[in-house]
Amino acid sequence: MRNKVVVIFFVLISIFIISCSQGDVKKIDETPTRGNIKIGVDESFQLLVMAEIDAFQSMYKYATINPSYRPENDLFSDFFKDSIRLMITTRKLTPQEEEGLKSNNIIARTTKIAYDALAFIIHKENPDSLIKFETIREIFSGNVSQWNQINSKSKLKEIRLVFDNPKSANVRFIMERFSLPVQFPDYCAAVNSNDEVINYVEKNKNAIGVISVNWISDKADTVSNKFLSKVKVVAVGSALGNNEYMLPYQAYIAEKSYPFIREVFMINRESFSGLGSGFTAYVAGEIGQRVVLRSGLVPATMPIRLVQFKKE
Numbered sequence: 001m002r003n004k005v006v007v008i009f010f011v012l013i014s015i016f017i018i019s020c021s022q023g024d025v026k027k028i029d030e031t032p033t034r035g036n037i038k039i040g041v042d043e044s045f046q047l048l049v050m051a052e053i054d055a056f057q058s059m060y061k062y063a064t065i066n067p068s069y070r071p072e073n074d075l076f077s078d079f080f081k082d083s084i085r086l087m088i089t090t091r092k093l094t095p096q097e098e099e100g101l102k103s104n105n106i107i108a109r110t111t112k113i114a115y116d117a118l119a120f121i122i123h124k125e126n127p128d129s130l131i132k133f134e135t136i137r138e139i140f141s142g143n144v145s146q147w148n149q150i151n152s153k154s155k156l157k158e159i160r161l162v163f164d165n166p167k168s169a170n171v172r173f174i175m176e177r178f179s180l181p182v183q184f185p186d187y188c189a190a191v192n193s194n195d196e197v198i199n200y201v202e203k204n205k206n207a208i209g210v211i212s213v214n215w216i217s218d219k220a221d222t223v224s225n226k227f228l229s230k231v232k233v234v235a236v237g238s239a240l241g242n243n244e245y246m247l248p249y250q251a252y253i254a255e256k257s258y259p260f261i262r263e264v265f266m267i268n269r270e271s272f273s274g275l276g277s278g279f280t281a282y283v284a285g286e287i288g289q290r291v292v293l294r295s296g297l298v299p300a301t302m303p304i305r306l307v308q309f310k311k312e
Helices: 002-028 043-059 072-080 095-102 133-141 169-177 194-203 222-228 250-254 275-284 286-294
Strands: 035-042 063-070 086-089 109-123 160-163 188-190 207-212 231-233 235-237 261-268
Touching: 035 043, 035 072, 035 275, 043 063, 043 109, 043 194, 043 207, 043 275, 043 286, 063 072, 063 275, 072 086, 072 095, 086 275, 109 169, 109 194, 109 250, 109 275, 109 286, 133 235, 160 194, 169 207, 194 207, 194 231, 222 231, 261 275, 275 286
Parallel strands: 035 063, 035 086, 160 188, 160 207
Antiparallel strands: 086 261, 109 207, 109 231, 109 261
């Protein structure tokens, strides 16, 4: 009987050791350049991240990155529920959010990868493509609701202001930029995505759309070019109040003179050096930053050179 008990004991110990070693093997199977990971991405940066993933996976054949493109609020919810280990977003964690993670022994690492901007788009036939910075503030504040308040000769009537999603980073950015209350005016509306904003503006002459410039900035991307052909981009007046108007070009974003610039971050909660860490290092590295530059945004970790051409 005693021998039988000893045999059973060693069998159980063996099963335990084998199961533990299998768990270690599973963990070891994921490295910075190998494995399978789901990441969360602010929908504003879908075109950029698609290009980064394609470049990364072409270099590392055993790496699979599955992106979920979400509004900002949903993105952070997934991150705190541990549904994703890595997210790409336009805001850092708050001190309270960092402390909440630390209480669960999680240290989140934040890496700035790019500078982005919000673009304001209008219908192709709308002639009012120059709008002052203060006028944009008044539109969002509810004090300017008619096109003839911007241009007395305009034949358009009420402005229809369109966002991508009520839970998006675009909405939060505008509210913070102008210190606005929680609720926008009645002539503001939200659809579901940046591409839906573009399609709405294409069909409505009185609309102003708010999108990430990434959706129209990559001149080598067929999707970006298709969207840009549908609408007209507004040149925004300087926040300094002078008579200079700027489109959301890379040069104006790089020199920080365009008034609606924001940072883009990768936030990683991995407790080991996994695929999320490897992809972050890649995007922040030389090749990944060249992808950022080519997409029409401004790299955060790679210096760029601005060249000014003078007309003869």
